Amino acid sequence: MLISFELKMLFRNPFAWVLTGLLFIFLLFGTYYGTQRVEKQKTTIAEVQTKAEKFYQEKKLLLDSIEKGWREPEKSWYKDPANPLPMGTFRGAGWYVVLQPAPLAVVSTGQSDIFPFYSKVAVGNTNAGSDNDHFENPFSTAIGQFDLAFVLTFIFPLLIIAFTYNLLSAEREQGILRLLLSMPLSVRTWLFQKLTFRYVFLLLLSIILLAMSLGIFGVSITNFSFLQLSAALGFYALFWFLVAFSVNLLEKSSAVNAMILLGVWLFFTLLVPSVASMLSSTLYPVPSRVGFVTAQRDAESEAEKKHEEIINNFYAKNPQFLKPANEKEQTWRTRWLERFAEKEYSEKIVGKIRIDFEEKAQAQRHFADNFQWFSPAIFFQNTLSRLAKTDTETYLDFQVRTAEFEKKWTTFFKGKFLKDEKLKTADYDNLPKWEYVQN
């Protein structure tokens, strides 16, 4: 009974139409923004994958021609397709590890503007996957990015507030409340019914508009993630409706209700995240990225200074390699052996710094993550990032898998280099392959 009249009142209210229109525009813009980002990601991935495949295809064909005697072998060692060192290390060599966007990646920018979605892995490149890593602000999530997560986390509650702030007060201010109070129905029950209807109505409307926005931009919604997204939206909306219910029960004027609800909105969407960010960076400071790079350079510089000591140690521990007696006896092979030895030395130092850096960053992230329990807005936004697979965990997992792949790649090429083995055509078919299925 109440439902049909509530619907009529909403449909006849121009303000409701304006709000609905605005929501749809924001959703469309958020989807457009996300689609652009994801399309760019897909294009970049396709480009780098093609680039790597083309590189190794060309080298394979070249090697095949050489093996069949159709071509002269390459005179330069670094151009030789049979030489595992250049083919796995430099001059365009290396394989791209990529993080494909999830079906609902358009929903949330999440950490995608902080972490890289692809990296070029080559021999000795142990820093793959964290090239652009940056942990200065764990809450530099979608705030400021006009994506769907921003619309749903920050603007959607404002819409709920606009639809609910004066449910009881408007009746009082319009003079209808006394008539209502003379009915055999408690005001709380009446308000609860009205809010329940508006909750269901607004939620369904938002889900439909969201599905339409995604559909218009060709994003599939026939997946479990969209159901999860709808459920998350339902819980988030429920929180704001409960807040609105409580504020309406205070029986203040519409203006006071609006002020209180906007205050609550500011508290949960801006104040708590800001405090979380401030506290996490104060209590768990992370050395700056610049500091990390400087430390890395210092380690390399130290390795250069200790060149003789490192080289002597290397040859002492690896008697299978003969130390050149003088500079004239140096070949590209011995130079690279020594370079690897130096790199190994500096990597030990940098590795410790990196672990320290990452541990501190993780502590900061962990502290900041715990704040989500104090703010449904943070929790909801994190949930959207998880559904979009643009959350920190996804990128950290990608980094771990990248490091694993880098080891495989290095083992394959460096292993052959150390054993002084040549690459064969068949080896090009058995290069380490990047396969990544998201959890």
Next chain:
Amino acid sequence: MLQAKNLTKQYGDFKALDALNLDIKAGEIYCLLGANGAGKSTTINLFLGFIAPSSGSVSVAGLDVAAQNLETKKHLAYIPENLMLYPMLTGLENLAYFAGLANKKYTENQLVGFLTEAGLQSEAHQKRVGAYSKGMRQKVGIAIALAKDAKVLLLDEPTSGLDPQASNEFSSLLLKLKDKGVATLMATHDIFRAKQIGTHIGIMKQGNLVKSFKTELVSFQDLEQVYLETIK
């Protein structure tokens, strides 16, 4: 139908209502006269359960208002001085809405019947209430009372601000309800209207019911004389 026993309402040291005793039976229209602040609206609000008495008791249709507030509201209808309805809904929709809140289910024809009985012209039924005059809204209020099948009608200066014709029509409606056995308590300043439709008249002053009599026992001139002397 409507009963008040030693009903008192006190705000701090101020007694808004002092030991009021009232018994209005079915088919009676009790008109409460008095100057502003005499306690008329306080009495109505106590019968509605909008405010709690400081002492004494108040009952509607034999039910204690304080103990069975929602139950008593099934039996009463209330029309305030300026009845406001949902401006986005038509008169018919407003009636259906409030009848629904009272758990009454009617067909559209029945609802139209109530509006017609309340004197609202048929062309107004489907118009949004935002375009209604005060008299038209009061008629929807009467229709709500009819739809609720109310045994008791509480009116707080319902004819205030109505033009004479609308006021007259409203009085006729109250008489119809009286004939149906509805007990009515009406707070008003309109002595003429009280004499015209009331079966009983009470005059209040400073929270006290200082005079109470049957309307048929006094002429209009006497009533005016008594009223003016009482509120002096």
